[in-house]
Amino acid sequence: MKENEALSQYSKERLTKKDLNDFSIKLNDLNEKVDESLEDYLDTKKQYNQKQTTKEQVKAKKEVYEKAKERYNKAIKIKAFKNNLDNINSIVNKMDENDPSYQKAKEEEKYAQQLYNDFKEVVRSRGKYGSLEKLNDIAVEVKNLSFSYDENGPLVLDDVSFKINKGEYVAIVGHNGSGKSTLSKILIGVITPNHGTVKMFGNLMTPQNVEKVRQFIGIVFQNPDNQFIGSTVQDDIAFGLENKRVDPKDMPGIILDAATRVGMQNYLDKEPLMLSGGQKQRVAIASTLALNPDIIIFDEATSMLDPKGKREIKEIMVDLKNEGHKTILSITHDMDEILNATKVLVMNQGKMIKFGTPDEVMKDKNFLRSAGLELPFYGMVEEALEKQGLTIKSGAKTLDELVDNICKIK
Numbered sequence: 001m002k003e004n005e006a007l008s009q010y011s012k013e014r015l016t017k018k019d020l021n022d023f024s025i026k027l028n029d030l031n032e033k034v035d036e037s038l039e040d041y042l043d044t045k046k047q048y049n050q051k052q053t054t055k056e057q058v059k060a061k062k063e064v065y066e067k068a069k070e071r072y073n074k075a076i077k078i079k080a081f082k083n084n085l086d087n088i089n090s091i092v093n094k095m096d097e098n099d100p101s102y103q104k105a106k107e108e109e110k111y112a113q114q115l116y117n118d119f120k121e122v123v124r125s126r127g128k129y130g131s132l133e134k135l136n137d138i139a140v141e142v143k144n145l146s147f148s149y150d151e152n153g154p155l156v157l158d159d160v161s162f163k164i165n166k167g168e169y170v171a172i173v174g175h176n177g178s179g180k181s182t183l184s185k186i187l188i189g190v191i192t193p194n195h196g197t198v199k200m201f202g203n204l205m206t207p208q209n210v211e212k213v214r215q216f217i218g219i220v221f222q223n224p225d226n227q228f229i230g231s232t233v234q235d236d237i238a239f240g241l242e243n244k245r246v247d248p249k250d251m252p253g254i255i256l257d258a259a260t261r262v263g264m265q266n267y268l269d270k271e272p273l274m275l276s277g278g279q280k281q282r283v284a285i286a287s288t289l290a291l292n293p294d295i296i297i298f299d300e301a302t303s304m305l306d307p308k309g310k311r312e313i314k315e316i317m318v319d320l321k322n323e324g325h326k327t328i329l330s331i332t333h334d335m336d337e338i339l340n341a342t343k344v345l346v347m348n349q350g351k352m353i354k355f356g357t358p359d360e361v362m363k364d365k366n367f368l369r370s371a372g373l374e375l376p377f378y379g380m381v382e383e384a385l386e387k388q389g390l391t392i393k394s395g396a397k398t399l400d401e402l403v404d405n406i407c408k409i410k
C-alpha cells in the first residue's frame with residue numbers, strides 16, 4: 001500500500017536528535033563566548049577606571065560582548081523545532097484514522113513532541129544539557145588511557161584499553177592502589193586522561209561535551225556517609241533530579257519508583273541518622289537510578305557494610321544485571337562477586353593485565369595470586385581438595401555446581 005505522501009515528504013526532512021545535539025553544542029559555544037566577552041569587557045572597564053586603558057578599548061570590548069549576546073539571542077529564537085512539530089501535527093490532523101500510515105504518523109508526532117520538549121530544555125540550560133544520541137551499543141570504549149596525578153609522578157594508569165558492551169556486568173579487581181578508582185574518575189569525567197580516549201555509546205568524551213556524556217553514567221561510592229546530601233531520603237533522591245532540571249511535577253513519581261526499586265519506599269521522610277550503612281547505600285543507588293543512567297559504576301560500594309548490608313546491595317546489583325537494561329562496572333575486593341560478572345577486568349600497577357570471562361580469569365589461580373588477589377571461595381575449596389591429591393573440575397560458579405563437582409571426584 002502507498003504511504004501517505006505528506007508523511008513521506010515529512011520523513012525526508014524531519015529533524016532528529018542529532019540536529020538537536022548539533023544545536024546544543026553550538027548554543028553551548030555561543031553561551032561561552034557571551035560569558036568570556038562579558039568578563040573581558042568588565043576587566044577592561046576596571047582597567048579604564050584605573051587609567052590603564054583607553055575609552056576606545058572599553059567601547060570595542062563592549063561591542064564584542066553585545067555582538068556575542070546578539071548571536072546567542074538569535075540562536076535561541078530558531079523556529080525549526082517548533083515548525084517540525086507543527087508540520088507533523090498538521091499531517092496527523094488531516095489523516096484518516098484508517099490510513100495505513102496513521103500509526104507511523106502518530107509515532108513521528110510523539111518523537112517530534114519529545115524533540116521540541118528537549119529543545120526547550122537545551123535552551124533553558126544554555127546548551128549545557130540535552131541528551132546525546134547513542135551511536136552504537138558499545139557502552140564504554142577506552143583506548144590507550146594513561147594518567148598520572150602529577151607531571152613527574154608515576155603512571156597511575158598505563159595504556160589501558162578495553163570495550164564493554166551494553167548490558168554487560170564487569171567486575172574490576174586489583175589490589176589497593178592499582179588504579180581502579182582513578183579509572184572510574186576518568187569515566188565519570190571528573191579527571192581528564194593525559195593520553196587516550198573514552199567513548200560512551202560511540203560518543204567521544206571531550207571537555208566540551210563532558211556534561212552530556214556524563215548523563216550516560218552514574219556512580220555509587222564506597223562510603224555511605226559521604227554520599228547523603230539531602231536532609232531526608234526523599235530530598236537526597238530529589239537533589240540529582242533538580243540538578244538535571246527535571247520538571248518538579250514529575251519528581252514525586254520518579255523518587256517513589258527509584259526508592260521502591262531498592263526497597264526504601266517506606267523511608268522517604270527519614271533522615272540519614274536513622275538509617276544503617278546498607279540503607280544509606282540503597283538510597284545512594286536510588287539517587288543514581290532516579291537519573292536513569294545507562295551505565296552504573298559501583299566503586300567498592302559494599303566494602304564498608306555489614307554482611308546483611310553487603311548481601312542486599314549485591315542482590316540489587318544482580319537484579320539490575322538480570323533486567324538487562326543497565327551496564328554495570330563493579331569495582332570490588334569481593335572475589336566471590338566475580339562469579340556474578342559477565343567479564344572480569346584485572347588491574348595491576350596501573351596496567352590492565354587481564355580482561356576475560358570469569359572462567360578464563362579464575363582458571364589460572366597462580367596468576368590471580370601474583371596480581372595480589374584472593375581466589376573466590378569456591379576456588380579456594382577446589383584448590384584445597386587438589387592439594388589433598390583429589391582431581392576436581394574447577395571453575396564452579398554456584399554452591400550446587402561445587403557440590404556436583406565434589407560428588408564426581410573418583
Ligand SMILES: Nc1ncnc2c1ncn2[C@@H]1O[C@H](COP(=O)(O)OP(=O)(O)O)[C@@H](O)[C@H]1O
Binds near residue numbers: 149
Ligand atoms: N588524588 C590523588 N593524588 C595523588 N595520587 C593519588 C590520588 N588518588 C590516588 N592516587 C594514587 O594513585 C594510585 C592509584 O590509586 P587508586 O586509583 O585510588 O587505586 P585503587 O582504587 O585501585 O585502590 C595510588 O598509588 C594512589 O596513591
Ligand SMILES: [Mg+2]
Binds near residue numbers: 180181182
Ligand atoms: Mg579505589
